[in-house]
Amino acid sequence: MEQAHAPQKPKVLIIDDNPAIVDVIRRIIKLDGKYEPIVAYDGVAGLEAFEAEHPVCVIVDAKMPNMDGYQFLRCLRGDLNTAATALVMLTALVRPNERETGLLSGADEYLTKPFRANDLLAAIERAQKVSPEERLAKIQAMLEAAEGAF
Numbered sequence: 001m002e003q004a005h006a007p008q009k010p011k012v013l014i015i016d017d018n019p020a021i022v023d024v025i026r027r028i029i030k031l032d033g034k035y036e037p038i039v040a041y042d043g044v045a046g047l048e049a050f051e052a053e054h055p056v057c058v059i060v061d062a063k064m065p066n067m068d069g070y071q072f073l074r075c076l077r078g079d080l081n082t083a084a085t086a087l088v089m090l091t092a093l094v095r096p097n098e099r100e101t102g103l104l105s106g107a108d109e110y111l112t113k114p115f116r117a118n119d120l121l122a123a124i125e126r127a128q129k130v131s132p133e134e135r136l137a138k139i140q141a142m143l144e145a146a147e148g149a150f
Contacts, residue, residue: 008036009033009034009035009036010034010035010036010055010056010057011035011036011037011038011053011054011055011056012029012035012036012037012038012055012056012057012058012059012124013037013038013039013040013046013049013050013053013055013057013058013059014026014029014037014038014039014040014058014059015039015040015041015042015043015045015046015049015058015059015060015061015064015069015072016041016059016060016061016064016090017041017042017061017063017064017065018061019041021061021113022039022041025037025059025090025120026039028117028120028121029121029124032121035056035057035124038053038055041064042064042065042066042067043060043064043066043067043068043069043071043072043075044066044067045066046058046060046067046072047067047072047075050076050082050085055085056085056086056128057085057086057087057088057124057127057128058072058076058085058086058087058088059088059089059090059120059124060072060073060087060088060089060090060107061089061090061091062089062091062093062098062102063091063092063093069089069091069102069105070101070102070105073087073089073102073105073106073107074105074106076106077105077106083132084132086108086124086127086128086130087106087107087108087109087127088107088108088109088110088111088120088123088124088127089102089105089107089109089110089111090111090112090113090115090120091110091111091112091113092112092113093112094112100142103138103139103142104139104142104143106135106139108126108127108130108135109123109124109126109127111123
């Protein structure tokens with residue numbers, strides 16, 4: 001007799017060059033139970049994993065070898081096939097200009113390390129609810145604010 005297969009959980013891709021951070025994030029997502037975590041340790045490997053696994057959300061660090069998080073975000077946002085993907089930047093970079101760079105590069109959410117598990121899980125949920133129109137409006141508002149500062 002054939003066993004019924006459980007429906008596959010949506011995937012969340014974690015991209016960070018620090019294995020300890022990756023392990024913590026992976027455990028948080030696994031314990032939450034809504035998603036299947038998948039992992040890459042730099043932006044290039046992250047693009048390969050993204051293409052192979054089609055995650056619903058990506059959590060990406062800013063500073064990594066081979067391709068940093070900003071470049072990764074711009075790659076996804078610049079492709080019509082991946083532009084609507086939920087993107088969360090999770091980084092140790094805390095200055096306001098670094099946050100702006102992350103958001104202007106395409107992050108829906110920008111969290112800083114150290115972080116709380118509940119904050120990360122909430123950011124994943126919020127990022128998935130952002131529509132392409134909301135994303136574009138947010139970026140346009142940031143650009144207009146930046147222009148007004150000069």
